[in-house]
Amino acid sequence: xxxxxxxxxxxxxxxxxxxxxxxxxxxxxxxxxxxxxxxxxxxxxxxxxxxxxxxxxxxxxxxxxxxxxxxxxxxxxxxxxxxxxxxxxxxxxxxxxxxxxxxxxxxxxxxxxxxxxxxxxxxxxxxxxxxxxxxxxxxxxxxxxxxxxxxxxxxxxxxxxxxxxxxxxxxxxxxxxxxxxxxxxxxxxxxxxxxxxxxxxxxxxxxxxxxxxxxxxxxxxxxxxxxxxxxxxxxxxxxxxxxxxxxxxxxxxx
Ligand SMILES: NC(=O)c1ccc[n+]([C@@H]2O[C@H](COP(=O)([O-])OP(=O)(O)OC[C@H]3O[C@@H](n4cnc5c(N)ncnc54)[C@H](O)[C@@H]3O)[C@@H](O)[C@H]2O)c1
Numbered sequence: 001x002x003x004x005x006x007x008x009x010x011x012x013x014x015x016x017x018x019x020x021x022x023x024x025x026x027x028x029x030x031x032x033x034x035x036x037x038x039x040x041x042x043x044x045x046x047x048x049x050x051x052x053x054x055x056x057x058x059x060x061x062x063x064x065x066x067x068x069x070x071x072x073x074x075x076x077x078x079x080x081x082x083x084x085x086x087x088x089x090x091x092x093x094x095x096x097x098x099x100x101x102x103x104x105x106x107x108x109x110x111x112x113x114x115x116x117x118x119x120x121x122x123x124x125x126x127x128x129x130x131x132x133x134x135x136x137x138x139x140x141x142x143x144x145x146x147x148x149x150x151x152x153x154x155x156x157x158x159x160x161x162x163x164x165x166x167x168x169x170x171x172x173x174x175x176x177x178x179x180x181x182x183x184x185x186x187x188x189x190x191x192x193x194x195x196x197x198x199x200x201x202x203x204x205x206x207x208x209x210x211x212x213x214x215x216x217x218x219x220x221x222x223x224x225x226x227x228x229x230x231x232x233x234x235x236x237x238x239x240x241x242x243x244x245x246x247x248x249x250x251x252x253x254x
Contacts, residue, residue, distance in 0.1 A: 001079070001133050001141065003233050004029035008080035009071060011058055011119055014041040016195030017145065018084030020222030021229045023049045025082070028230060031075045035067065035119075036085065058085045058115025068122040077130040079140040081123035082229055083116045086145060088200040089163075090156040105159045112163035116144050120174070120185070128181040136236055139182035143232055144171070146189040146242050152251040154205065164189070168242040175240030184239040186232050191246025194219040205254065214248035 008025045012018030013034025022034045022045070032051035036042050039055045046053030052075075054067050072078055089108035093100045120142045127140030146167040153161030167187050175185040192198075192209050198219075210219065228245055232238040 001138055001233055001236070003080070003230065006030050006079040006133075007071060007075045007077060008032045008082065009035065009068065009078050009119065009123055010082045010084065011035045011056075011115070012084035012086060012145075013053065014038065014045040016084070016197060017190065017193060017222050017225045018082070019045055019049070020226040021082045021084060022051055024223070024226035024230055025080065025233075026051045030080060033067075033071050033075070035064075058083075058118060059110050061118045064115075064118045065122055068119075068126060072126050077140075078123045078126050079130070079133070080233055081119055081140070081142045083119050083142070083144045085115055086112045086163075086197070088197050089159050090201065091159055092156055093158045100159075108159040109163050109166075112160070113166045116167060117170075120144065124178055124183045124185075127183045128178070132182055137182045138184070138236055141184040141186065141233055142178075143229055144185070144187045146171075146187040148189050148191050148244060148246050148249065148251060150189055150242070154251050155254050156205075171242055172240045179239070184236065186238050186240070187242040188225065188228055188232075189242050189244045189246070190220060190225055191244070191249045192219045193222060193225060195222055208254065209249060209251060212249050212252065213246070216247055218247075220245065220247065 008030040010022040013022040014036035022032050026032045034053045035056040042053040042055050144167045147164040149157045149161040150164040150168040171187045
């Protein structure tokens with residue numbers, strides 16, 4: 001699809017991969033709305049990029065529904081939805097004090113998985129009501145953020161890997177479900193990217209992951225994730241799969 005003038009909703013847009021995606025989509029001529037928590041962070045990021053921003057916790061399905069409806073009315077039907085809102089949520093499932101506090105586990109699943117599903121279903125439903133954009137009958141695209149932890153999670157990623165594994169595994173069935181209505185569904189599984197989420201991961205774990213990254217031997221840059229987002233938007237053959245963006249790193253247990 002031609003990105004110019006299309007409406008795009010990007011979650012986690014105040015920081016890291018979401019911010020870079022919102023900026024790149026704006027640069028490519030899309031009408032971008034970023035969502036994130038913290039009014040000040042949202043306002044600052046939106047002003048810096050030159051796009052719109054809404055304070056929104058992706059766990060609040062009602063608020064998500066209201067924002068997506070408002071965006072559709074004011075900017076035109078959402079055509080691109082990039083979901084980057086997420087937390088690292090490292091935890092052992094049984095530590096020296098006993099089993100994990102189940103609410104901590106639930107929080108990771110609710111933000112990383114349910115929040116993504118809330119956005120993608122609201123945005124996709126709107127895309128399906130719109131006219132086709134081209135002869136293929138394309139109406140829109142959803143790009144979710146998985147992680148390489150979906151495939152080889154490390155110790156301490158029992159919650160995070162489950163949430164990201166779900167993002168990877170829902171991609172094909174949902175792409176199949178939405179296909180007849182012209183909506184594509186993709187996921188990107190980043191390896192190690194230089195963003196603030198890395199502050200939540202112990203330094204020695206980051207060092208160990210970097211040591212196993214083959215080429216390039218550095219962290220990914222948020223702009224490189226954003227480039228992948230643009231490529232997926234533009235190329236309609238990207239559908240129903242999770243693309244690893246990881247410099248050939250394969251995680252080990254720790
Ligand atoms: N950076 C990496 O190496 C890496 C690797 C694999 C996957 N990811 C995934 O990429 C996505 C983006 O992460 P990032 O690296 O840019 O980190 P980041 O911390 O810079 O960005 C995540 C954003 O999500 C927002 N967020 C968290 N909870 C939210 C909620 N309930 N509602 C709305 N927004 C919320 C945060 O405020 C933040 O702005 C995440 O889903 C993360 O799991 C990142």
